[in-house]
Amino acid sequence: MQTSHAMAEVPGPAPQALDYLNADYGIRSWLFTIDHKRIAILYLLMITIMFVVGGVFAAAVRLELLTPQGDAFEADTYNKLFTMHGIVMIFFFLIPSIPAVLGNFCLPLMIGARDLAFPRINLLSWYVYMVGAVFGTFAIVAGGVDTGWTFYTPYSTTASQTNVIPAVLAGFIVGFSTILTGLNFIVTVHKMRAPGMTWFRMPLFVWAIYATSLIQMLATPVLAITLLLLVLERGLHIGIFDPALGGDPVLFQHMFWFYSHPAVYIMILPSMGVVSEIVTCFSRKQIFGYTFVAFSSLGIAVIGFLVWGHHLFVSGQSAYAGMLFSLLSFLVAIPSAIKVFNWTATLYKGKISWDTPMLYVFGFIGLFTIGGLTGLFLAALGLDVHLTDTYFVVAHFHYIMVGGAIMGYLGGLHYWWPKITGRLYPEFWAKIAAVNIFIGFNLTFFPQFLLGYLGMPRRYHAYPEEFQVLNVLSTGGAPVLGVGYLLPMVYLIWSMRYGPRASANPWRATGLEWTTPSPPTTHNFEEVPVVTQDAYDYPAMEKKVA
Amino acid sequence: MPDHASGHALSPHRQLQFESYEQQQEAATFGMWAFLITEVLFFGGLFAAYTIYRLKYPAAFQKGSLTLDLYLGGFNTAVLIGSSLTMALAVHAAQTSRQKALVIFLAATLLLGSVFLGVKVIEYGDKFHHHHVPGPDFRWRASDRGPAQLYFSLYFAMTGMHALHMVVGVVVLAVLIVMALRRRFGADYFTPIENFGLYWHFVDIVWIFLFPLLYLIGRHG
Numbered sequence: 001m002q003t004s005h006a007m008a009e010v011p012g013p014a015p016q017a018l019d020y021l022n023a024d025y026g027i028r029s030w031l032f033t034i035d036h037k038r039i040a041i042l043y044l045l046m047i048t049i050m051f052v053v054g055g056v057f058a059a060a061v062r063l064e065l066l067t068p069q070g071d072a073f074e075a076d077t078y079n080k081l082f083t084m085h086g087i088v089m090i091f092f093f094l095i096p097s098i099p100a101v102l103g104n105f106c107l108p109l110m111i112g113a114r115d116l117a118f119p120r121i122n123l124l125s126w127y128v129y130m131v132g133a134v135f136g137t138f139a140i141v142a143g144g145v146d147t148g149w150t151f152y153t154p155y156s157t158t159a160s161q162t163n164v165i166p167a168v169l170a171g172f173i174v175g176f177s178t179i180l181t182g183l184n185f186i187v188t189v190h191k192m193r194a195p196g197m198t199w200f201r202m203p204l205f206v207w208a209i210y211a212t213s214l215i216q217m218l219a220t221p222v223l224a225i226t227l228l229l230l231v232l233e234r235g236l237h238i239g240i241f242d243p244a245l246g247g248d249p250v251l252f253q254h255m256f257w258f259y260s261h262p263a264v265y266i267m268i269l270p271s272m273g274v275v276s277e278i279v280t281c282f283s284r285k286q287i288f289g290y291t292f293v294a295f296s297s298l299g300i301a302v303i304g305f306l307v308w309g310h311h312l313f314v315s316g317q318s319a320y321a322g323m324l325f326s327l328l329s330f331l332v333a334i335p336s337a338i339k340v341f342n343w344t345a346t347l348y349k350g351k352i353s354w355d356t357p358m359l360y361v362f363g364f365i366g367l368f369t370i371g372g373l374t375g376l377f378l379a380a381l382g383l384d385v386h387l388t389d390t391y392f393v394v395a396h397f398h399y400i401m402v403g404g405a406i407m408g409y410l411g412g413l414h415y416w417w418p419k420i421t422g423r424l425y426p427e428f429w430a431k432i433a434a435v436n437i438f439i440g441f442n443l444t445f446f447p448q449f450l451l452g453y454l455g456m457p458r459r460y461h462a463y464p465e466e467f468q469v470l471n472v473l474s475t476g477g478a479p480v481l482g483v484g485y486l487l488p489m490v491y492l493i494w495s496m497r498y499g500p501r502a503s504a505n506p507w508r509a510t511g512l513e514w515t516t517p518s519p520p521t522t523h524n525f526e527e528v529p530v531v532t533q534d535a536y537d538y539p540a541m542e543k544k545v546a
Numbered sequence: 547m548p549d550h551a552s553g554h555a556l557s558p559h560r561q562l563q564f565e566s567y568e569q570q571q572e573a574a575t576f577g578m579w580a581f582l583i584t585e586v587l588f589f590g591g592l593f594a595a596y597t598i599y600r601l602k603y604p605a606a607f608q609k610g611s612l613t614l615d616l617y618l619g620g621f622n623t624a625v626l627i628g629s630s631l632t633m634a635l636a637v638h639a640a641q642t643s644r645q646k647a648l649v650i651f652l653a654a655t656l657l658l659g660s661v662f663l664g665v666k667v668i669e670y671g672d673k674f675h676h677h678h679v680p681g682p683d684f685r686w687r688a689s690d691r692g693p694a695q696l697y698f699s700l701y702f703a704m705t706g707m708h709a710l711h712m713v714v715g716v717v718v719l720a721v722l723i724v725m726a727l728r729r730r731f732g733a734d735y736f737t738p739i740e741n742f743g744l745y746w747h748f749v750d751i752v753w754i755f756l757f758p759l760l761y762l763i764g765r766h767g
Contacts, residue, residue, distance in 0.1 A: 115563035117573040117577060119563060179584055183577060183584065186580055192569075217583065217584050221590075221591070222587050222590065224588055224591075225591035225707075232703065236681050237681060238681065238695070239696050240700075240703075245696065246693045246695075246696050248598070248599075528565060
């Protein structure tokens, strides 16, 4: 080591060890990397772009709804705007967000592995995502698509004049990227854990990602075949979903939601995992009810497969099926509630600090609870008839997907940012952004509960004047929310160059990822660690410091 | 977690993220099984659609089934089962380091797979000839034109997806044969052969379900 010897004689900055970021700078070293940490960064880049694109569509939707008349956009244009908002946000942002970025980065580190089981398949999944993104971009640039992100038949197969096939193929292709990621994670969790890292010593984020991966692996293939049949139906009129030929359009809804309801749990479960990590770290306490939190992830994954029919309460499904799906939908609230109660019990008598990740966790717990409870309203058969296809539904799933999933994603991104980049972000601005997002989110979406309850239907570009006050409130919240999202993009990028260097463990957190340098080296661990303790031994950590 | 640090830890086939070659093998096989589960779900969507429409239109499905050539279908079933046998023998040859036998059995599997696909081409051509391909050109004398077309839609979707898997299998087989000719496999390294065998058997099993569901439903009783 001649260089370090030479450096020791020259006064100046300490020599930097090679980490995964500065190991190589060439563009090829990024595009052909098989390092899970670099692939996570590639995903981070892409999903951030997609988030901005989806956000622009959302802004256009809110702009149109500022006034009762459909004056900003034509009705057809408006239909395309909310459709592309949904497609981009769900398929290209929410579903890959936490698994492909934070999961990719943290999972091997957290279980003491040098990489995922199949690093090349991991890179392949990013390229598959990119191919899907090309199709999606083509669908948008060629004039958009207006079916709604759900592609309901027979409208999507016979009536729509827009770019349905490229958009559907985009979803089809990006689905395979999801499958590959999920499969990789499952094999990794089963086969790559460090010695002593038993199942019940795994961090709860790993449990959550594992449960998510199960859904990704089991549900996404059904989406793939459904979308393929849709393409065949639209392209060749084979009759599968066409009532004129004896086919059944409701079968499409069944097959679509068999994937797409579990997909909601693909979006929310990883966030729940992030919350479990953060809530225990910033309460300086062991998580309350570890096994309950771990198994509730699996419980949500399993029951989540049995509730798809609650999207079809008014689609002509039989009354008995409706009752059964209603009951099962109520059941899925139980494991979700178990998590919320265990997080709050973890807070009890904890040494709570109000760092940015914790602000997002508080936001998550509150907003997810509202989103979950209003989900019970919608699971009730009678009430659902009144609320179906109103803004109540829109508000409900935005509380889950934005108030829940994105809050968790941002909390996790801040929590692991020092590990990912080796830099600390400016805490002041981060707190401003978190509060900003919370206020902006509620201002945007809470009025929509009221609008929906009062009967305003979704997916129309014009509405009666009596709804204007609440719509103005909602549109007024959108820029506040937008600024809240813009701030992290600015200060996080800023911190990569100007932020103070992070120590290996700035939060004094437990977990193997914090035993590696920030940022970690390419192969994560010089020696494979041997695990001797349960996760979250914060009391011992506190004693060590005292 | 079992201790992987013994045995073939320094095997030349070990990739860096694994502690030992055994761990790598286990991960690869586990991954293949997981992949096959996703395949079950993928085909499951088609089988679900088939079940629903057959229950809805049993008569049209029987009539559609009767138009298929039982002899070609039966022949292809035998061909595929035979290819599963040669594939299993190929795996055994790899495990026992019999290089020549490995190449022969892989080549036999490839040949049988190609025969299957060739027969499928004849059958598809027959459908075009009789205007039994769903779409504007579909012709059907009986009144249940729509349901009959549904049967043929499912016939093409299911056998088409199956044939696509066969094509992928044949391509991979060609690659494996080249590798086998370069003596890449043996008792110390046969995971790719073994895992491809799992895939090939899976594709065969799908056909074992497709054959009765598509060819035989018109012929009972």
